[in-house]
Amino acid sequence: MFLEFINTFLQSAIEIVSFYILTCGFLDYSLFPKIQTILYGILTLILCISINYSITSYPISFLLSSLLIIAYFCITTKVSFLHMSFLYLIEYSLLIILELLLLPLFGLNAASVHHSLFQYIGLFFVLLITLIAYHILPLSTFYELLSQRNNTFLVIILNSFLLIWGCASFVLFKTENFFQNYLMVFLVIIVLVFLNGEVFTNHKKSLERQKQLEAYQTYLPIIENLIEQVRFRQHDYHNNIQSIRSLGYSCTDYESLKNSLLDTTEHYLLPDIQSLLLKLNMHLVAGFLVSKSLEAQHNHKSLHIEIGSYYLQTQCTEYEIIEYIGILIDNALDATPIHGNIYAKISSKHNKLIFQIQNPGTTLTPEFCKNIFSRNYTTKCTNPTCHGIGLYKLNKYVQELRGELYLENTEINQQTYIKFQLII
Numbered sequence: 001m002f003l004e005f006i007n008t009f010l011q012s013a014i015e016i017v018s019f020y021i022l023t024c025g026f027l028d029y030s031l032f033p034k035i036q037t038i039l040y041g042i043l044t045l046i047l048c049i050s051i052n053y054s055i056t057s058y059p060i061s062f063l064l065s066s067l068l069i070i071a072y073f074c075i076t077t078k079v080s081f082l083h084m085s086f087l088y089l090i091e092y093s094l095l096i097i098l099e100l101l102l103l104p105l106f107g108l109n110a111a112s113v114h115h116s117l118f119q120y121i122g123l124f125f126v127l128l129i130t131l132i133a134y135h136i137l138p139l140s141t142f143y144e145l146l147s148q149r150n151n152t153f154l155v156i157i158l159n160s161f162l163l164i165w166g167c168a169s170f171v172l173f174k175t176e177n178f179f180q181n182y183l184m185v186f187l188v189i190i191v192l193v194f195l196n197g198e199v200f201t202n203h204k205k206s207l208e209r210q211k212q213l214e215a216y217q218t219y220l221p222i223i224e225n226l227i228e229q230v231r232f233r234q235h236d237y238h239n240n241i242q243s244i245r246s247l248g249y250s251c252t253d254y255e256s257l258k259n260s261l262l263d264t265t266e267h268y269l270l271p272d273i274q275s276l277l278l279k280l281n282m283h284l285v286a287g288f289l290v291s292k293s294l295e296a297q298h299n300h301k302s303l304h305i306e307i308g309s310y311y312l313q314t315q316c317t318e319y320e321i322i323e324y325i326g327i328l329i330d331n332a333l334d335a336t337p338i339h340g341n342i343y344a345k346i347s348s349k350h351n352k353l354i355f356q357i358q359n360p361g362t363t364l365t366p367e368f369c370k371n372i373f374s375r376n377y378t379t380k381c382t383n384p385t386c387h388g389i390g391l392y393k394l395n396k397y398v399q400e401l402r403g404e405l406y407l408e409n410t411e412i413n414q415q416t417y418i419k420f421q422l423i424i
Contacts (some may be wrong), residue, residue, distance in 0.1 A: 005049075012048055014096070014123045016041060016069065021130040022091040023073055024040065024281045025139035037076045044072040066092075083143075090142065094133075098126045138400065140314065182361075208317070215319035219287030227278075279310045284318040285325075289346070292329050308347025308354070315401065316353070316424055324397060325355045327390040328420050332359035335418070343412065352403070354423050361418035364409050 020041070024031050033041070046067045055061040066088060074084045099122075133139065177415045244264060251257035282285040289305055296303035314321065325346075332342045336359045373395040398405045403424035410419045 001172070008049055009045075011123060014046055014051075016048075016129055018090050018095055018127055018130045019069060019073070019088070021127075021134050022094065022139070023077065025134040025137070026087055026090075026143040027079065028140040028143075029077070033076075033089065040072055040076055044068055069393075072321055087143070093132075095126065095235075098129055098250055127162040140396075190269065194204055211319050212317060214282050215322060219284045219291065219322070222290050223278075223283050254395075276307045277305070280307065281311050282318050282321070285312065285321055285346075288322045288326070289344075292326075296333060296342065301333065301335065301336050301342065303342045303344065305346040308345055309349070310350045312346070312353055313351045314348070314353035314424055315351075320397075321353060321424075324394055324422060324424065327337060327357065327394045328357050328422065331390060332357050332420075335359050335361060341412075343417075352423050354421070356419065356421045358410055358412065358417040358419040360415060361409075363416060364407065364418065367406060373405075394422075398422070 004356055020033070021027075021031065034419050047068055051061050051068070052063050055064065062327075070081065070084050070088050073079065074081050074087070077084070079087070083368070089189050244261065247257060247260050247264065251260050277286040293303045293305065316324070329342075329344070330342075336342050340360050342357065342359045344355070346356075347354045373391050395405060397403075406419075406421040408421075410417045
């Protein structure tokens with residue numbers, strides 16, 4: 001009886017630790033728990049074991065234990081119960097798949113010899129795989145999909161969990177013809193993974209097309225307005241030429257002709273930012289930069305944009321570029337005082353887009369450089385609504401794309417500036 005209790009305790013403890021590691025991976029949290037988290041975990045473990053011993057019905061005991069584990073993570077991570085429930089379904093499905101794959105090797109099924117050394121080796125092997133998944137797999141990306149309440153993703157999670165749970169229960173409790181049942185369940189899971197992977201891939205492509213369409217709808221009208229301005233100026237071109245020509249008759253000396261010519265032509269030129277941005281090959285990016293320039297003017301700030309290359313090349317889509325450089329521009333606008341100047345430059349080299357932006361700031365310290373890309377770190381305000389997540393997300397995107405993101409101090413007109421350089 002005592003050995004059976006120890007066996008149940010170890011299995012439950014390893015299971016909860018595995019859930020904890022995967023949860024930290026999905027939420028992008030550190031693996032080092034607080035004392036309060038450990039105490040709540042021990043309490044949850046004791047309650048789960050009590051339920052398993054006191055309730056003989058497997059579905060009911062499983063449901064109550066699952067609710068306890070979900071509640072434990074809701075309390076310790078401050079994630080909503082709904083989101084945590086779906087995370088639990090994902091984690092449970094992953095662990096079940098691992099256990100089913102290791103079943104023939106380590107005897108993880110409940111019907112096998114409970115106290116065998118191989119069983120514990122298998123359980124610790126599962127724990128090791130979850131640690132590897134935490135460090136290697138982009139688990140936080142799946143949580144972002146979950147946070148967006150992606151219906152396709154939620155349906156995939158639910159049907160995968162139900163089928164995997166059913167298959168695992170069938171294998172664990174139907175011991176006759178074990179390997180025949182195991183192979184059948186394994187094939188079913190492979191087919192399920194393939195089908196759900198296909199659904200997820202198609203949905204992701206559809207989502208990318210939708211984002212691109214939304215970006216076109218948002219920023220193309222700005223480009224169309226610029227083009228319309230050019231058309232109006234072309235319409236007035238003849239009159240402008242006539243007025244310039246008439247200066248030769250109304251001005252009697254060189255100096256007056258020069259001054260009149262300069263004054264007259266100044267009104268015929270497009271603003272520099274608009275005339276340059278119209279030449280960019282990426283129209284959405286051009287429209288976005290125009291909108292940000294107008295936003296800066298509205299807030300009594302100046303956004304000076306320099307075009308280093310009119311033909312931009314990068315592996316990213318236009319709406320992705322807008323998202324990435326938008327984080328840097330928004331941060332610069334927030335950090336710049338009224339009537340301040342922001343200097344940006346966009347160019348391309350070796351099939352990569354290079355974006356630089358400089359805004360007034362203080363001298364960088366090692367602590368600031370270390371924390372600026374951390375989650376929830378912000379220097380904008382102390383209000384809880386200030387999330388400080390923009391640069392953190394940008395840094396993650398850059399790492400996934402194998403790009404580069406630099407931070408340094410520069411000096412413009414004897415004033416200290418903070419400069420970001422993005423290469424993607």
